[in-house]
Amino acid sequence: MAQTPKFSDRPRILVVGGGYVGLYVAHKLQKKVKAHGGIVTLVDPLPYMTYQPFLPEVAGGNIEARHAVVSHRMHLTDTELITGKVTRVNHGSRTAVVEPSDGSEPFELTYRDVVISAGAITRTFPIEGLADEGIGLKTIEEAVALRNQLLERIETGSLMEPGPERDRALTFVVVGGGFAGIEALAEMEDLARAAVKKNHRLGRSDIRFVLVEALDRIMPEVTEDQAKWVVEHLRSRGVQVKLNTSLASAKDGKLKLINMPDKTPADEFETDTLVWTAGVQANPFVRNTDFPIDERGRVRANPELRITGDDGPLDGAWTAGDVSAVPDLSGGGVGGFCVPNAQHAVRQAKLLADNIYAERYGVGRVREYKHKNLGAVAGFGQYKGVANIMGFGLRGLPAWLAHRGYHGMAMPMFERKFRVVTNWILGFVFGRDTTQLMDLQTPRRAFHEAATPPPKKQETPSLDKDRTEDTEKAKPKAKAKA
Ligand SMILES: Cc1cc2nc3c(=O)[nH]c(=O)nc-3n(C[C@H](O)[C@H](O)[C@H](O)COP(=O)(O)OP(=O)(O)OC[C@H]3O[C@@H](n4cnc5c(N)ncnc54)[C@H](O)[C@@H]3O)c2cc1C
Secondary structure: OEOOOOOOOOOEEEEEOOOHHHHHHHHHHHHHHHHOOOEEEEEEOOOEEEOHHHHHHHHOOOOOHHHHEEEHHHHOOOOEEEEEEEEEEEOOOOEEEEEEOOOOOOEEEEOOEEEEOOOEEEOOOOOEOHHHHEEOOOOHHHHHHHHHHHHHHHHHHOOOOOOHHHHHHOEEEEEOOOHHHHHHHHHHHHHHHHHHHOOOOOOHHHOEEEEEOOOOOOOOOOOHHHHHHHHHHHHHOOEEEEOOEEEEEOHHHEEEEEEOOOOOEEEEEEOOEEEEOOOEEEOHHHHHEOOOEOOOOOEEEOOOOEEEEOOEEEEEEEEOHHHEEOEOOOOOOEOOEOOOOHHHHHHHHHHHHHHHHHHHHOOOOOOOOOOOOOEEEEEOOOOOEEEEEOOEEEEHHHHHHHHHHHHHHHOOOHHHHHHHHHHHHHHHHHOOOOOOOOOOOOOOHHHHHHHOOOOOOOOOOOHHHHHHHHHHHHHHHHHHHO
16 A cells, blocks of 8 residues: 555545536535645545536537536535545545555545445346446546437448348437436437438438337336326427336347336347436445445445444544435335435535534534425426426426426536536527437547658569569570570
8 A cells, every 4th residue: 555645634524436426525525624624635536526417418419518516626625625536445444445546556544434435337237248248327527428429320220221230220218207207318319310311312201219218117216197298298309218127138229128017029220329318326336345335235324324224323434425325204205215316415515515514513403304305307308308406397498497497406516507508599599409429439530640651662663673673584594595
């Protein structure tokens, strides 16, 4: 283990993960803790918080990728920032091991208080070929790649003769009918529609979108009637919605679907684009800590957001967001716990910051987390959506406006809100941006070509040279003859 680099030796609140929870906790505490002689340290492998509800809109080309993330350096100016992963925590000795993102030697950090806010990762199943062929929608990089993949496949498909190869290129599949999957599918379909309008070699009917959902309904966050309406809406846009269907194999892009629950064969076809959005699971890094974990791999918490074992809460250990099992005192949660969403993450983060401050510095009092879910809003591309706000259902344009209004307000930091709203205004004026960026995986290609001398051409013999050689060749012959 490398020696601890020269980080602050002030009493540390270590925040593990700078997503929703980490960003808000650090932002709320950084100045107050500094004033008391302490330091907030945030460790995250990414230098930004990702506003995940905007990932479908980034994939659909409505929002510029950089505008959907919040830079830690720009907004956490009084926080000690470390770009790396926490790989282990030993709360007994109050130490954490950090693996820097630049690949340098891991080192140890000591702390007085710790906040475990490492979120969730995509939950997958051992399906043949899925790891090689699939892509998730949990990071900004995935959203950017998805947008480019869709536009590239449409462009390439438009140059192909009709047949199985073109069908494969122009088939786009989303597995998972939760909010993220449906929003992603709808945004991609809108983007594809806009792209084919500008490509006279293709029509919308040449492109196939398929939604695969293992249950008999989609979007558990909205009422059954609304969910049925969403299915009809997607079908009216030409999307094949396959309910009670699951993915059995994706080997080499050849999808085998099965009926659920009897697992009989359902359908087989090929695709180059398989998006997997079938749920999330608590970040498995927490298994490398000495914190109490529940049967679903979440860090156990009490309503005060303290990490809690069988013998009660641990001193100086806090958690919130998707990584944690926080009791839902409003009575609405699944299995008695808050569901993993941004609505809870933001509110928990703000309370957690207040509770740490109250506990450490005696200002205010430690309170319990209680929040009744306000509902959900989803956008399905321009002017389309569905929403369930405190039991009140909306569809179409009003739902889409509610979606934009809510997320426009909920995006952290004024400058980010402004950038996102500007994107929307630009989209309204100029339409969806269907420009495909080339060579993202090989950005040095153009320079490499320019800087590499052309391969030596095989010398084309000049006529004179031919003649000389012929004469030379002729000489010995002549000699021999002679
Ligand atoms: C596509 C999509 C759409 C969504 N839409 C909605 C929506 O409309 N409404 C809603 O309420 N919710 C929505 N959600 C859910 C919401 O985004 C999450 O509930 C929320 O992000 C949880 O916040 P968090 O802070 O717990 O985790 P995150 O925001 O995921 O942050 C976790 C952070 O921890 C970091 N990290 C991971 N491992 C380590 C480690 N070992 N060490 C240090 N740092 C680490 C990560 O890099 C990340 O920055 C959506 C999610 C997705 C994927």
